[in-house]
Amino acid sequence: MKMKKILAMLCSLALTMAVGCSVPTEQPAAQDGQPAQTEPEAGQTAENKQLVIGVSPKMIGAPYWEYANQGCVEAGKALGVKVEMQATTTASATEQVSIIDNYITMGVDALVVAANDESTLLPALKRAEEAGIPIFTYDSDVPDSARLYCVAGTGQVNLGEIMAQQLVEEMGEEGEVAFMTGSLGAFNHNQILEGYRNVLSQYPGITEVAVVESGDDQQKAFVNAENLLASYPNLKGILGVAAGETPAAAEAVVQAGRSGEVQIVGVATPNSVKQFYEDGTLTKTVLWDPYDMGYIAVKIAVDYLGGVEPATGDVLIDGGNPVTIDEDGNLYIGTTVFTKENIGNYDF
């Protein structure tokens, strides 16, 4: 028995070694089998070698990501390329590294990555760069990598400006406003704050009465909103910067019975705020369309392989906004303002 086990162990060791050495003889034989294995549905471009785009989203299963992933797949279908889509059902940077390593081994023609963590992915993207694979990021960037473009909704400052303008439209050009943020230490939240102040400073009738932070805790955000409503009886507007703030503010306004009296504008996923649109507590929330984001990320990768680079003002998806590109390669697809009329079309 013992001998056998040792023998078996040696066998497996020998196998791993042998397998490493037997590459050249195996390869040509196995290559013939490969076309049969690839999925037939995407094989439209017959004569050229079909391009393969390796997409690594943050995760699968969450509604936001299902929209984004669907955008990637549809782009692949529309452009006649094969889109590989692999991710875990929980957002894991560790798993994402092995997914990217696998894409490099597969020899994909381009990588499209939404980073779960920028510093973790950096070495893996370095390996991709060394393998000569062009890298594109979307949703969450890895600015230190060799990525060519990062597809995002909009610049944070711009997002703040857009929301402030929407708020002014709703509440008029005078009154007290409060700002609800996730964290005063978060760079992106402070950028939104900056954009929002840029706009509001143009309206002397509007006074900013408070900035409250919740630490990205929705319960805390709700308490903050209640306190705001109690402390400032003349409050006319609330701006929510993070996806948790806006629904919390709306809930507090409903419970205080001040729907319609206090206007709320903010970042929010449509599903989290749909109910507040019905009674008019909320009239406008702002976010980008994740489907468009995924679609455009794959499209610019395919265009790049075909020798075409995107430029500011291009409309890269039917019915989408013209994109803007800054000097750092950030490609902004523009935001979508969700109103009572269009919010029913989105389910994430």
Next chain:
Amino acid sequence: MDKKTTRTLPRECYLLLILLLIGFTMCLGNPKFLTFGNLQNIILNNFEIGMICVTMTFVILMGGMDMSVGSVVGLCGMLVGVLMANCGMHPVPAILCALLAAAAVGALNGGMVIAFPNSNPMIITIGSMVLIRAVCRLLTEGWPVNGFPLSFSYLSYSTVAGVNCVVFCLFITMLGGQWFLQRTVMGMSLYAIGNNERGAYFAGVRVRRIKLIMYILSALMAGLAGVFLTSRMQTGYPDAGDNYHMDAIAAIVIGGTDIAGGEGSMMGTLLGFFIISVLKNGLALMGVSSLDQMVFTGVVLIFTIWLNRWQKKRHQQKMQKTQMQ
């Protein structure tokens, strides 16, 4: 003559066959599966789980269970990161501190298992799993930690003869585990404890001492895995190693180790580990979508477990037959 009839193929042979079959299929699916780089990647990307499998096999063999290994991976990964990045410590003392913390967790686990002999060790270690995970998050209030000295990355990126040291490290650890189980008194007494704890005790096996040592070893190995993970990722995460205990248990059960203890081998664990890792990598290379990958993996796991049972039953039937003769 009699001896010949009792002989059945050891289950490791079946597992090896399954592994070869999977490997062969993957080669047909994508010729790049069979490249040195990819085979090395398989080990690199699953190295931490492989290391945990070794000591987890010891713990399971003696009828124990350590659910806290995943959390210890996170704890030590975070600790070593915080000590280097925030306290400016040199990597070597930072690693030692992290391992010390791991040993402390192991001692806590072992101590509790000994102190509450009537409680299931699984429940006890689930307690420490939750506790340690909370500590991981408290260390930096949930933020990942990075910005380590360059020398720390040598740990998982240095090579010998073109092969990453981590690969040797895994094989040496597994061989060492095999040697420990088959050639040392303590290794063999693990089987005795797993089969019949009271019997082993009355036969003079120092059950409590061995239990304590095994839980400490298990946590130490998880801590080491956490250090390697942080080095490989160059980031420490509070949520690192979240599911490693399940992955390790799956590999061990596929390897034919009895989850209640007393039966199993390191060879089986090694093969179980490779079956899972190769399957994951090969399916990804074939471009199978993530959800379909889970379906495939689940089916193969269930089949392997059924095969283990079938092999065991057949072996027993043959034994009975020869006894009757």
